[in-house]
Amino acid sequence: MTIKLLAIGKTDNKNLSALIDDYKKRLGFYIKFSLEIIPDVKNSKNLSEEQQKQKEGELILKKLNPTDILVLLDENGKQLDSVGFSQYLQKHMNSGIKQLVFVIGGPYGFSEDIYNKANGKISLSKMTFSHQMIRLFFIEQLYRGFTILKNEPYHHR
Template sequence: MHIKILAIGKTDDKALTQLIADYIKRLSFYVKFSLEIIPDLKKAKNLSETQQMDKEGSLILNKITTADTLILLDEGGKQYSSVAFSEYLQKHMNSGIKQLVFVIGGPYGFSDALYARANGKLSLSKMTFSHQMIRLFFIEQIYRAFTILKNEPYHHR
């Protein structure tokens, strides 16, 4: 299985970028993984929130196939402990899907079209984090999930 994260907008902070790269490298020992950044919309200030969500939604939908399992990182999504999230990933791997795509949206969330296409929603916390920081937190949790599945000492119970 391939795990892909689609995220809107680049990460400006070099320290965050380095940490993200470190966890992506670590993940490569467990699973085929990629992070794809969709550039911020040009002239977004001229767009309403709905127009911005619709345009971002179209860009995201163009990056996935009908066979992909699409999970939106959304504040209204299901929350998991780290152990339960590792079981969630294992269940997807056992199902035989080829690609599991997680989406980190823009500042206003997701379009109706993306919600309609999504196979599920996942929330990392009831708190709000910056879209740049959530990338690091989520990639670290994916890495943690694989260390849990392999009974490695990274995650202490």
Template sequence: MTIKLLGIGKTDDPAIQNLTEVYIKRLGFYNKFEFELIPDLKKVKNLDENQQKTKEGELLLNKLNNSDFVVLLDENGKQFSSEGFSEYIQKRLNSGLKQLVFIIGGPYGFSEAVYNRADAKVSLSKMTFSHQMVRLFFVEQLYRAFTILKNEPYHHR
């Protein structure tokens, strides 16, 4: 199974980008992992919030296959402990999925079309983080999940 993270916009902060890349590289030792960023929309000044979400949603949906299991990283999603998230990942690995796709929305969240396509929603926290930080936190937690599953010492219980 491939695990994929989809997001919108580039990471401006080189420190966050470098740390994100560290965890992406580490993930490669455990599972096939892809990270894809869709460029920011151009000329958003003339778009209202819903129009921007709709356009971003179309770009996100075009990156999905019908067979993908899609999980939105959403503030209203299910919250897990790190151990619980590792169990969630293990269940998906055992399910025979070809691709598990996690999506980080744009600055205003997701369009209704993206919500309708989603199979699940996961929340990293009740707090709000920048999209750049969410990328880092997510790849770190995914790496942590694999170290928990492999009973490795990265996660101290």
């Protein structure tokens, strides 16, 4: 199985980018992982929230394969602790799917088309974080999840 994280817009902060790269490299020891950045929608200032979500949704859909399992990182999604998330990953790996795709949407969330296509939703917190910080938090939790599955000391139980 491979895991892909799709995110709208680039990471501007060099420190965050360095940390993201560090965890991406660490993840490579456990699973094939990729982070794919979808460029911000052009002329978004001239679009309504709905129009922007629609355009972002179209860009997200273009990045998906028909067999992908799509999971949205969404504030209204299911909340898991780190052990629960590792079990969630294991369940998907055991199911024989080819690719598990997680998506961080734009500033207004997801279009209805994306919600309809999604196989699930996960919330990382009830708090609100910047889209750039969520990338780091999510990739760190992926790494933590795999260390839990391998009984490695990174996650202290």
